[in-house]
Amino acid sequence: MIHFTLNGKNLQTNIDSNMPLLWLLRDEFKLTGTKFGCGKGLCGACTVLVNKKAIRSCITPIKQIENLQVTTIEAIDTLVIDDKPVGRKVQQSWQALNVPQCGYCQSGQIMSATALLITNSAPNSEEIKHSMSGNICRCGTYQRIRKAIQHSASKLTE
Numbered sequence: 001m002i003h004f005t006l007n008g009k010n011l012q013t014n015i016d017s018n019m020p021l022l023w024l025l026r027d028e029f030k031l032t033g034t035k036f037g038c039g040k041g042l043c044g045a046c047t048v049l050v051n052k053k054a055i056r057s058c059i060t061p062i063k064q065i066e067n068l069q070v071t072t073i074e075a076i077d078t079l080v081i082d083d084k085p086v087g088r089k090v091q092q093s094w095q096a097l098n099v100p101q102c103g104y105c106q107s108g109q110i111m112s113a114t115a116l117l118i119t120n121s122a123p124n125s126e127e128i129k130h131s132m133s134g135n136i137c138r139c140g141t142y143q144r145i146r147k148a149i150q151h152s153a154s155k156l157t158e
Contacts, residue, residue: 004065007031007075017063021055022046024062025072033073033107037136044135047108048072052081054115073107081118084156090114093151101139109135113149121156123149 003012006029015024025031025048034057037045041056048057049071050064071079076087090113093099100106109132116123116131123131128149137145 002062002066004062004067005069007070007072008078013062015062018061020058021048021060021062021065021070022057025057025070031072031074035104035107037105037108042134042136043105044108044112045105047111047135049076049079049111049115052079052115052118054112071111073111076110076114079114079118084121086117086152086156087114089155090117090148090152093148093155097144097148097151099141099144099148101137101141105135105137105139109137109145113145113152116149117152117156122153125150 001012001014002017013024013028015028022034022036025034034048035045036058037043039058041059046056046058047054051068077091079087090110094106094110112132112135116128120127125146128146132145
């Protein structure tokens, strides 16, 4: 039995502990905002937060989330750090700057951006580029993504 917290709810599962977290989220809990991309942890579409750190859920077996906190895109707007609604600010910036094109990668992009801002509320351009380098956008919205992260950071310091 694996015990963990998912989007603020204490849960348990007796599913095969080697199953990737992505499939537990999508198939068992019907949280389909986390996307399957490459299946090898290279594209970032499957990014979720585990204890507020970005991880690739397609390559993370559920045994690795035992007693940990998992946050998916479905609950990112509830993520508050030091009284700052980090996830909500990121989502608002994404909307304000019209970041998505096709949208497929965007949940992973938002999760990675949120993880960055949790650890660094005022990242410079190089830090943003480095932190987001593992997230691929087939539509090439990288400039808008970086601007949205800078916008989010500025809103967090207001």
